[in-house]
Amino acid sequence: MSSLALLPWLLILPLAAACLTGLLPLRATQISSLLVILSQALASLLLLLWMPSDEPLFYSLGSWGAPLGIVLRLDGLAAAFLMMTSLIASLCGLYALSYLRPSQQPGFWPLFWFLWAALNGIWLAGDLFNLYVGLELLSLAAVGLVALGGEASRVKAALRYLFAALLGSLGYLLGVSLLYGAHGTLDLELLAEVFHWGPLSALALALILAGLALKTAFFPLHTWLPPAHAGALTPVSALLSALVIKASFYIALRLWVELEMPERSLEVAQLLGLLGAGALFWGGWMALQQVKLKQVVAYSTVAQLGYLLLIFPLLSSSSSEASHLASQGGWLMLLSHALAKAGMFLAAGNLILCAGRSELSALAGLSRYRPMNIFAFGLAAVSLMGLPPSGGFSAKWLMLQSALISGQWWWILVILLGSLLSAAYLFRVFSHTYLETQDSVQFGQPSLMLELCALTLAALSILLGFFAPWPLAWFALPGPFTEALG
Incomplete structure (x- = not known):
């Protein structure tokens, strides 16, 4: 089977699993989910290994152009993110098998598979309309997962998330409509060729980026994120922080580069960088104030997203070398954060199971x-703090070089201070674990599966630093993004 023939199965299998798991009895649902997890992981790995080095692949699921047809586009960047999704979603799925009560699993698996299908669709979509379809399916599945369990606090957090997601979708869809009216195409490659600047195009892109910023929870549009991520069940929290919010950022950054916005939006890029600095400091400060473990990790997500916003001013440098380093560092940061944050949320869930309560005390x-x-939580923390030899360190090192070469020294200070603040709130968690307690205190013992899932993801965030040349080589494969950067 060729790599091209594998592409549609990355959408068909999870969508079929979403439908079947809503109908099958629990045991059959668990077995079928395990089989589909294995097939998705294998397909993603084969695509990564068989990815051609000379040009991207295209697969048409319809004979019409966008928005009626569906064209899948696979380049090195998409292949890397398909593999990332398979790793994280597979381990979160295995974690859910042991973590969730039997009464929760029938609601979890259909939404889990819709979420995975939406993510694959976003990584592979070649036009703006099908990106919108993927975003909507992703948001609805994520909101349903947040509400899973039916507790009042979760339902409230899910409703806040739903309103934010719908408002973001409205902005995105209005912008797409304006772009279609001005340029007559939604295909990303064709749009990049015919795109011209003007008041209508500027308004359209502003609406699209604002909608995506709300879905990503960029500061100061982040208020829905902490209650949703902290209040959800542990495997759901990991999926949301590691994968869901990355999808809207992925779209925003690809549009920013492929439509050549770095050359025309220097002021906007600096503003986004300032918002990133605000996210780092505000999110870090709020994490320092929290008394519950998952809330610390949730506000850490708000802070860590600030590093992704710093990519925009670094990409807008007049130096091609600085822009290239910013691109490499940004995508590597996204991968590293996804692995580390998934591992940290799962480790935090295990610690709460051990202690029986969520308070740090x-x-x-x-x-x-x-x-x-504690070791799993610590490995994830090493990557989030950006200490060597983690993937977080490699990503920040590339971004620091980009800032130095481009002469934007102020971002160097922001990155370093953000890392120190990360160390402060993460070491605060460790300080509580090293306090002595009475011998009569009884701690719970999570199953070996729960511990191994958390440890594997955290360890992968460290190993990414050793094997960073591999994803960097995939990012450099021919595709619209790399061609736009020159």
């Missing part, structure tokens, strides 16, 4: 009695 003594869970 309940973690006293866990470093002695449950060291494996």
